Amino acid sequence: MKMRVGAAALASAALLLSACAANEGGGTPGGDAGGGSALSGTLAAAGASSMASAQEAWVAQFQTANPDVTVNYSPDGSGAGREAFTGGGVDWAGSDRAMKPEEVAPEALASSRCAEGSSAMNLPVYISPIALIYNIEGVDSLQLDAPTIAKIFKGEITKWNDKAIADQNPGTTLPDLQITAVHRADDSGTTENFTDYLNAAAPKVWDAEPDGEWPYKGGEAAPQTSGMVDAVTNGTGTIGYADASRAGDLGVVKVKVGDKYLEYSPEAASAIVTESPKVEDPGLSPNDQSIEIDRNAEGDVYPIVLVSYAIACDQYKDPKTAELVKAYLSYIASPEGQQEAVKSAGIAPLSDETSQAVATSLQAIK
Known part of the structure; x- marks a missing residue:
């Protein structure tokens, strides 16, 4: 599927972002951008334009640390990202909402880059x-x-x-x-x-x-x-x-x-996300980390908040793609990656608990 790049996206800075993915050490819980990576190849991603500034910072760190791996993230919007993911145009998607059980079921991903019979997981990586x-x-x-x-x-x-x-x-x-x-x-x-x-x-x-x-x-x-x-x-x-x-x-x-x-x-x-429960649905991947925001929570919480997700296959057709996805997403969800986005985009960082849960889910990717 051909990726769509909107005119407004092209007008903003770094609308097709190039970067280097983390080494295998960066793909473990608590990993970082790494250096001296033995990985090579290219990842393609598209989706939420809200994450554009954070992606610029994340990919800049990767480009410095891992010169043989390129990650292209095109901030065309969440809907375009989900469409590109399910249609096989990208390896993972960014979305300001989690994909629904029927959207991540194996039959819905038949044209994607996921392995046959694989579902997909929603992983929170950006709170704002x-x-x-x-x-x-x-x-x-x-x-x-x-x-x-x-x-x-x-x-x-x-x-x-x-x-x-x-x-x-x-x-x-x-x-x-x-x-x-x-x-x-x-x-x-x-x-x-x-x-x-x-x-x-x-x-x-x-x-x-x-x-x-x-x-x-x-x-x-x-x-x-x-x-x-x-x-x-x-x-x-x-x-x-x-x-x-x-x-x-x-x-x-x-x-x-x-x-x-x-x-x-x-x-x-961050406070309202902490107050909100994880989505429990048998139709979702066991590795899914979707959150159901409680918009009526009271106290010192801000109710109009988005959680942007990285949407990735549980299993990929190409094991090399799986390795690169794990490395890159593990970095952006890590405490180091989150603090980089705090500095560059003013996000609310994932809690240590959420960051660890995402890291654990990523390790299940094959």
């Missing part, structure tokens, strides 16, 4: 808040609760000085300005996580099921994370949602949790 970004001249601070956010993105609140917004922002002068709510045009894991939050936290308003494709008409559509950020930045009275590492100088909404309005932070994002 989803920031609600906005561009309203003269408004430096904005607080919103879940029902108000839902009504804005559903098109039921259309002016920034609407009473529902003004009542939550005393002392802030809000303009009599049309709201332009921007959503993703592509099938996006960020959208699925955002709509999952709206459905869980404001079910009386947001009556659509969580989905990677935008469920309602209206608003403005933008492709991929870079397109979303560009649309909000270049618009007037705009609001959108994007991986927090890409918020830049845009305004960021404080979201109501319980009786407080909270800013996003890596710590608050």
